[in-house]
Amino acid sequence: MSLDVNNIAEQASFQAFMNCYLREVEQGGWQTAQQWRQVYQSQHERDNTTLFAIKDDAWIVEIPLPHQSAKLAVEVTYRTQVGRHSFGRLFHYQAWQFLPQWSVIAPLNAVLLLVREMYVNAGYQDMAEKERELLRRILDSEQVMQRYVTARKDDERLQSLRFIDAEQALVFGHWQHPTPKSRQGMADYQHDDYAPELTGEFSLHYFQIHRSLISQRSALAITAEDMIRHSFAVGDLVTSEHVVLPMHPIQAQWLLHQDYVQALIAQRMIIDCGRRGIAMTATSSVRSLYHPELPWMYKFSIPIKITNSLRVNKRHELEAGVVMASLYRKTGFSERYPTFQVITDPAYITVDLPARAESGFEVIIRENPFPLGDDHDTVTIAALTQDPLLTSDSLLACHIKQLAERMQTSLPQTSMKWFARYWDCAIEPMIRLYDEHGIALEAHQQNSVLRFNSQGYPQTYYFRDNQGFYLSTAYATYLESLEPDSATVHDLYFDDQMICDRFAYYLMVNHLFSIIGRMGADQLIAESVLLHFVQQRLTALKQELTGAGHRFVASLLSKPSIPAKANLLTRVQDIDELMVENEQAVYTAFPNPLSSALPCSSLVGTESDVSQNNDEKAVVTEPSEVTNAIA
Known part of the structure; x- marks a missing residue:
């Protein structure tokens, strides 16, 4: 792979997208590189050095594009049994050309062809807008990835086993998602401070909230408001009438632009205290924040679409966190299996407003098992x-x-x-x-x-x-x-x-x-x-x-397939899974390599095929x- 960061990001983006496409949309036609050459060699007698300089132990997967009278051929440098192939060069075949033959194509151009094929074939309502939305996220994801790779390419912390270093090391993102670094809603200037991949630190934004508006719950002896008071040294802001709520700065700015919040500020039911206090840093989820000297992590809503969904703390999640913290403790499971632990979310606090399931002030408080001194390995x-x-x-x-x-x-x-x-x-x-x-x-x-x-x-x-x-x-x-x-x-x-x-x-x-x-x-x-x-x-x-x-x-x-989340098809249909019933994304069938009815070698042919594929x-x-x- 070229050391050029743009090439790295483009290839990584293509690999994530292509693995989704093969799993969810089209399995393609698989041939060894040698077989593929034999089929097309006669068409390329004049120019076979570029197109066919592929090792014999590689594979080629052909993807038909019937609606465009074309097809793609993708070099597979590592063929897996469990869903994560590695890809090399790409070739494009346009059947309507005067002398149709294979030509090299860039990864992003290949993705654009695949997206076009999906939407022409699907016939979804509002198809054009959905297609544009997916393309926006693909481009956004790749551009964000380029930025992160550029910033971190020489950073030794990418190889660190310290908790927060590993949390902030995911420069390529979710390998089973077609837009692994999509961050719609995060402004360009905000990445340096708030993106975990750029390791920024920032103070929180605080509000004084009239106690009559507060809803809170804790599974522990300490209340949510006391957790906040002890974490952030905001005792000077606490009064007999007001509770202090911290907020992610991006969410705070969103809240300050809402009419209902402005009305409560005018009534002095909410007081904007601005930013202050110790600096937090983001974990891999972006919205869960960490400080090595605090016993708690804090999870906020943020007005940003990350991969599939707008990241909002839903009210039922707040309740579920507290209930599960109590329920799991009562099972005694981790006492019997001490190598297995659940990091619970034992408390929440929010602002309750009439006719609103969520006010935007929802704060989830999570245990921190990885404080300074116990955050290694x-x-x-x-x-x-x-x-x-x-x-x-x-x-x-x-x-x-x-x-x-x-x-x-x-x-x-x-x-x-x-x-x-x-x-x-x-x-x-x-x-x-x-x-x-x-x-x-x-x-x-x-x-x-x-x-x-x-x-x-x-x-x-x-x-x-x-x-x-x-x-x-x-x-x-x-x-x-x-x-x-x-x-x-x-x-x-x-x-x-x-x-x-x-x-x-x-x-x-x-x-x-x-x-x-x-x-x-x-x-x-x-x-x-x-x-x-x-x-x-x-x-x-x-x-x-x-x-x-x-x-x-x-x-x-026993079953020949495993239901698997189809992140690409979920994106194709523009589904925000956090906003639909049962948070149900699109699912597809993944060939089950564990099934007794499907031997482990069957996904890649015989064992000799595997050896031929990956001889080195x-x-x-x-x-x-x-x-x-x-x-």
Whole structure:
């Protein structure tokens, strides 16, 4: 890859978009580079040096564009079994030309052709406006990515395992999203201060709110207003009549432009106190803020569309956070499985206004398990598995290679042992939580935080997200006996079929497969070995589990596909999933590499095909080597 930051951002944007397209829209026609050359060589006898200088072990996937009498051919430099291919050069074939032949095409131009094809084929209402909206987000995402890559390309903190460094290292964003860095609503000048990728720090904006307008709740002995008072030293602003609310500065400016807020300010029910106090910094979600010396993190609404949605704290999320903080504590699950922890959101505070579900002042208060001095060797799975920027290795590959060198073991052995430890502290406990308590988690990679032990192996897994709980209706009586208030938060309960679908996507496709794909692409260990390990562990778990987890595991081992969130199709239809019933995005079917009906090798042909595909990259692991690694 060229070291030019524009090329890096363009290629990274294309890779995210193309993986979505292949998974959600069109699987394409796959051929080896050698087969592809044989088909088209005669058409390019005069110019075959550029178009066909592709290694024999690469693949080509052809994408038809029938509405444009054209097709694309994409070089696949790494073909995965779990959804994250790596791409090289792109070629365009226009059938209506006088002498039709393949020509090189830039990644962005290829994306524009694919977008045009989708909308011509789809026939959605308001198609032209939806297409323009998607194109705006694609361009915005790529331009933002260019800015972040330029700023961070020489920053050693991208390889850091300190909590906030890893939170702010996601320069490429969500690899399963077509617009991973879309930030509509964030002005150009605001990125330096408020974008986590640019590591800015900023003070908060404060308001005095008349107590009659305040609604707050806490699952702890301390109230939300006292958490704020102790965090930000705003005691001088607190009066017998007023409570102090901090606000993200971008949200504060939005609020000050609302008629209903201006009216309350005129009545002295709200007093604008401006910006002051200690500087906070953004975590990977942009709107959750951190300070290493505070016991709490603070999550605000912001008037910015990030990936799919406008980021607004909904009232039901506030209630759910407090209820789940209390309910999870009462299960005692983390006492029995101490390597598994949930970072709860035990308190909220907001302004209640008539006829408004949300006022815009909603503040969620989150535990901070990573204060100064205890914030090392801690990283999100999203940062760990992100593509490398200008180095040859991802953060995970760097870590595994250093670990292998220290332990004097082979890369496959070290990778297998690391993966087994991760399974034990993260994946198996989540399945057992669902089986024992009917609680499933939306454990996608950005909401999954991992802490390493002194050797460098996974020690503790942390889940965070008050929007990410699914309670089984079949367990409702039991859960309500533990925490009666759970009966009042109806949005938390789902039937097990929906839970199994969502849980399978977030836990497997989004989360675990990202680790498997990263290890495979980084030549640490073969994907097929890791998938076989997962099949074995799931088969053993199936014999032990007796509740909802048993049905979940059985479906993973038997169904030929896994329902997977279709971020591209969600964007094509311009759906804000946070604003629709059940926060339901578009879902599609992902071929299940864990199914007994679908052998692990079937997604890429035979095992010999895999070896041919990745001859230089293949990692052969003997069964005895795997057994020794896990032991």
